[in-house]
Amino acid sequence: MKKILNRPADYVDETLDGLVAAHSDQLRRLGEDGRVVARSRGAIPGKVGIVTGGGSGHLPVFLGYVGEGLLDACAVGNVFAGPRVSDCQEAMRAADGGAGVLQLYGNYGGDRMNFEMAREMLELEGMQVASVRVADDVASAPVAERQKRRGVAGMVFAFKVAGAMAAAGGSLAEVTKVAEKAALACRSIGVALTPCVIPESGKASFEIAADEVEFGMGIHGEPGIWRGKLKTADALTDEMLERLLPECNLGHGDRVAVLVNSLGATPHEELYIMYRRIAQTLADKGITPVLPLVGRYATSMEMAGASLTLMPVDAELEALLAAPANCPFWKV
Amino acid sequence: MKKILNRPADYVDETLDGLVAAHSDQLRRLGEDGRVVARSRGAIPGKVGIVTGGGSGHLPVFLGYVGEGLLDACAVGNVFAGPRVSDCQEAMRAADGGAGVLQLYGNYGGDRMNFEMAREMLELEGMQVASVRVADDVASAPVAERQKRRGVAGMVFAFKVAGAMAAAGGSLAEVTKVAEKAALACRSIGVALTPCVIPESGKASFEIAADEVEFGMGIHGEPGIWRGKLKTADALTDEMLERLLPECNLGHGDRVAVLVNSLGATPHEELYIMYRRIAQTLADKGITPVLPLVGRYATSMEMAGASLTLMPVDAELEALLAAPANCPFWKV
Structure with a gap:
């Protein structure tokens, strides 16, 4: 540890x-x-x-x-x-x-x-x-x-x-x-690259090979949908979008709040590489991302990985998201 | 990688x-x-x-x-x-x-x-x-x-x-x-627990054993002051303060801006454990921390480790630190 x-x-x-x-x-x-x-x-x-x-x-x-x-x-x-x-x-x-x-x-x-x-x-x-x-x-x-x-x-x-x-x-x-x-x-899905260690037990939350990713893993290490060789950022992001978009019922002209979240160790640089692909895909479908959040919003200590959350918004939700807020980690 | x-x-x-x-x-x-x-x-x-x-x-x-x-x-x-x-x-x-x-x-x-x-x-x-x-x-x-x-x-x-x-x-x-x-x-010092990997070379920025810390390492992996067994948070924090305080010329009644910075993978939880010790030590000396920043402000991608920055402030510096600001990563 x-x-x-x-x-x-x-x-x-x-x-x-x-x-x-x-x-x-x-x-x-x-x-x-x-x-x-x-x-x-x-x-x-x-x-x-x-x-x-x-x-x-x-x-x-x-x-x-x-x-x-x-x-x-x-x-x-x-x-x-x-x-x-x-x-x-x-x-x-x-x-x-x-x-x-x-x-x-x-x-x-x-x-x-x-x-x-x-x-x-x-x-x-x-x-x-x-x-x-x-x-x-x-x-x-x-x-x-x-x-x-x-x-x-x-x-x-x-x-x-x-x-x-x-x-x-x-x-x-x-x-x-x-x-x-x-x-x-709202709909979310995550990918995990490394575990985190629980301080009291000193044990990793799960084990994973050096070249593997677990797609769909939960934030406590709950098993995901598949585990296999790490793919490119675009391939992972596309698959995350493919899991989320069918449940989001978004069409041309719609607006969606986007959260690209690090599970801990994954740096901002990688999150923005993912966001780039998300923005491109949404633009291709005529969907507008609003107030995108890219950073660490819900983590598992030092776990490497990322999650993507989409929330289709109407005018009410968008206005409430944009309203002023202030906590130690976030200021709107 | x-x-x-x-x-x-x-x-x-x-x-x-x-x-x-x-x-x-x-x-x-x-x-x-x-x-x-x-x-x-x-x-x-x-x-x-x-x-x-x-x-x-x-x-x-x-x-x-x-x-x-x-x-x-x-x-x-x-x-x-x-x-x-x-x-x-x-x-x-x-x-x-x-x-x-x-x-x-x-x-x-x-x-x-x-x-x-x-x-x-x-x-x-x-x-x-x-x-x-x-x-x-x-x-x-x-x-x-x-x-x-x-x-x-x-x-x-x-x-x-x-x-x-x-x-x-x-x-x-x-x-x-x-x-x-x-x-x-301002004065800073960092400790590194793990390297990060340079994407283009695929190589780690340095090597370090699983139970070691490098005290004073630079953000690109430049060699530090000593390398040895990982110590407790309080022992590391105390040694960081001992390196910084003699150059800060702070006395009873003085005020100091504090930045506890993750180098990447180190989570907020650990940074706050460090800040707790810093706040206690400053309080014991009658020094007031102002506008403390705890989080990721200057990283080395996914490197694990943390840095501590102290900046003694007068009224002018404190007012300038507190003035409104807004960038993608920080809002004051």
Whole structure:
């Protein structure tokens, strides 16, 4: 394991220490174990609160999107492990400005179970709660079983859209509606070139040969669609587009939000080589990419690889994506 | 070589294609070979132009800092190779709004030779030109031979400070003065855990054992101060601070800009573990970190490792760092 860390058991808490120290104007830690990250300014009276949560090791996902025009609080688990129920509750309380709270998170069994338990308990206390799960990874289940798909980088679009609607004064029903609209619209697929190492176990998340790529792999190393010799950037990008476009229902004159995301080690240079091909292909079809994001938005620590997310947009989604936002990792 | 690319010979140009496609509202390519990146809006009449240049493989450095409140144009070389003289000239012409042009770049022999030739030729045409080289890497030469030091991540602070002064209407003398002030004030040191691979050669930039770190290594794999077993994050961070602080002349009540920079593969989690230690150490000394930057600001593609830059600030430098700026990789 070649990482810059101290005791592996302290990896998450020391990361949070540094993050909150660097961004104390925006973020603070809450909860008895400090595993809730919330906005420093506290809940905003009358604004719908948005909470997320999930395992660590994916920065900026999840807690990095707590900020202005984005999320209000996040429950933080260990690396690749869901947050505790008590921290989900604490995050919801921190986000609650009296107008209700939306739970907006990735579709993983453990996260779902804990957020649902937290929801039940807080509803008993009278909190108005809604839930939207993002399930955008097309490689993880066929479209007929969409509810089984995992949530990956598409949640960044859902965070942005819901956060903008909440900041604009939307009701819980309105914020939930646009979050669902974004969650339903976005589609993602990833390719992995190398694993990452889980600090506590010291083990790689999977094994792969020096000349191989795994197409469709999940962000925790979940098996993909095929594994084989590494192809060119254009061949990989074309195949990613071929997996996404048929589900996107895009035609000439349509507009689509594009996110080319590094899983960690893959540098900006390679992401832009991919984006070049995506822009060419979309242009050939008369489709306009809007507000493209190219960078590290949802990672697996130092994993090499990239994911592509497409979200067809109407005027409402496009305006919400373009609305101002400010978190430690992203400023719009 | 495990990278997402097409022909290695096309790595730089395809990266530029994608970058300009993704950020066409901000950036355009110029020059007969398209190896100059400049602001889409063109030179701003009456504003001092700021140009930089250098090898590729370091995104966001160099061209990523072309933008509002930052740089006006950049000459782009091949991976780890300086830009051509003709591209330096083209960048200077693209940046020239009639108020003079500052060349602001890292202290490497090839870059210096080419920028000096470009300067001589454009001065003959009547352009007002000034030059500042950033030489912040304390590992590359002792303080008595500062002019031999290489330029690394500290140039991000110099870009920001000079760009803000130019945007505020500063004269060429004023912009040059604050660029020099930042360049003189900043100090950096890096540690490398893994090499990166040069696309055209397919070779690693250096070799290192699976349990070793090189302390003080340059961003192209230039030899550092020592190589040995990987230490804890706190031990590495302490040694980095011990190398930087004696040259920074910081005392109780002083303020310092801090940049914890990933060289590529090292994830945000590890950078924040380092920042946590830096913030604790500075607090113990009564020194206040201002506007800390934690992320990827000057990389070597997929190299694992991190650098730390400190720049003691007075009120002028701090205000210039905090002034608005907007480029594809950074928004202030």
